[in-house]
Amino acid sequence: MNSPRFRSRRQLLLAACAGLAAPAVSLAQLRGKPAIRILVGLPPGGGTDAIARYFSDSLPALLGQSVIVENHVGAGGRLAADVLKSAEPDGMTYMIAPNATPTFQTLVFGKQLKWDLWRDFTPVAGLVSYPTGMAAGMATGAPDAGAFVRWARANPQQASFGTPGLGGQNHFLGLQFARAAGIALSVTPYKGTPPMITDLLGDHIPSAVTLLQDLLRHHRAGKMRLLGIFSDKRSPLAPDIPTMAEQGIPVRLGDAWTAMWAPARTPQPEIARVQAALKTILAAPQARQTLMTRLAVVPDYLDGEQMARRQRAELETWGPIIRASGFRAEL
Template sequence: MNVPRRRLLKLSLALPALAGAPLGFAQSGRGIRLLVGFPPGGGTDAIARLLAEKLQDPLGEPVIVDNRPGAGGQIAAQVLKSAPADGRTLFLTHDHTISILPQVVAKPGFDPDRDFVPAGGFATFVNCFAVSAAAPARTFAEYVQWVERQGHGRSAVGIPAPASTPEFLVQSIARRFELDLLAAPYRGSAPMIADMLGNQIPAGIGSVQDFLENHKAGKLRVLAVLGGRRQSLLPDAPTFGELGLKGFEDTPYYGIYAPRGTPGAFLSRFSKALAQVVAMPDVRAQLAGVGLDVEFMTPAQLHSRERAYSAAWKRIIKDSGFVPQ
């Protein structure tokens, strides 16, 4: 078991015996199903389990994590769309599924504006660029020089999902620094990091919470971060803006969504419960400890952030020449 998995499992506090409970459990009125579009053991799953455990008291009923991994959250989003709008099914996700997927997949099977309603947000975060311990680079400039020494300046960079923020960043890095970089998609950050730790791939892009513990342990090295400022947990890692690559200053977000038509009374009750949980010192400390900027957002605030982020990425995607597949 690698270091980040140990750290993330410390966050996985919510009903471990019920994580794989049958769907009827949540739909029978005896609990709330919290969909997660990524596998158990990853950063998003661990965050969901922490919040699920803490939400039970203010909501007065169990909250059960239901992992539906695949396609960068697309499968879980389609499950949410088809779920009854009765307050029994929610979806915890980050920006990729809500803001990016609908712009890069021709037929994603859901429309966030038409099919979902925000229930509340709880954090923002940044993505970062890291290399394996076997790579000789200690700085991003050294990484560029190292790639240039490879055959035809060619190298692979792991990404947690295809047509994602990390993939567009790989393309932008390649253009800016005149490198031949191949974005290698994985089904989530966990298998990508496993290959980086095994020196099967020399570099990868993911969230700070994905890389932080292995960076601290010296098993991976974070060389740069996205966003408009350096991260307090990674003070030596410059932003890509500092390195001369502009346009990646907007920060991704984490939010929770419900099917369109979910009663307003439930959404209000849930939003209040989420605000109460996010204000808990131990929750804030655990989320901050894995690289999240903890920030409660009302449904309206989450919707505004989602729209602004989607608009920023619409420009980036258009400029890249990407054609929805």
């Protein structure tokens, strides 16, 4: 069917990318050239996959090569990273992943991993960022962070937060929130975000920590209360939602991000041409609107050196927090 109602997300993204300032490349020109692979460690249809496909749909016109997305799903993104480590460093294989894969996998599993972030991978570019928030169920009656803290103190046996898995940014942000607020919150882990949201909507858990985009529409519909975001400043994705710091709870470590990596020893000219293409895509006039309105992320380009600094700073920030939590995990 040709009705816009039936157009896929992929078709919408293709249409949005059509205005890129790049020469047209025909199928005939692409034919015969090897395809560049982008590895994704999370499921098709999810947020990271949609981000990867936004770029994979735009890159062929700029690189003169086909670009395909390969999903290697499982283990919180580790499987895709395993494949990247084994790939030839020839400029034909890259990985797009959220910061949970390099940062928190490294800090939680350390030498249990098959790869080392600094030895085996080269950062190519930062692509987008997005905030993490905390929401409360309607049964708590808490419209903001302060009210939820008061509720938790009055209901210590019920006070808890849900998280889509243990050992990730959401988990440790919840622990940091409880510590900063001076309350005790037990952790209720889930296998992913959807079942956690279902339980929060049904008031089976009193609160949850996850990406803003997973909470916002339910907050707008009056089905839960978004207490705040864990960022330095309000997000352009939801400028009406306050930060936790504004409300007297100084937890500012919740901006998540998605980036691209290459195998170590990938030739610098190959990395440079991909960087240039990614920067062109993000600089296109329609990119900001498309990414913010359709994928709920903010364009946030960083080159390889800037990415390396971001990675190092994040590891240095979260390392002591995770060690202090006493959390241990085994592969």
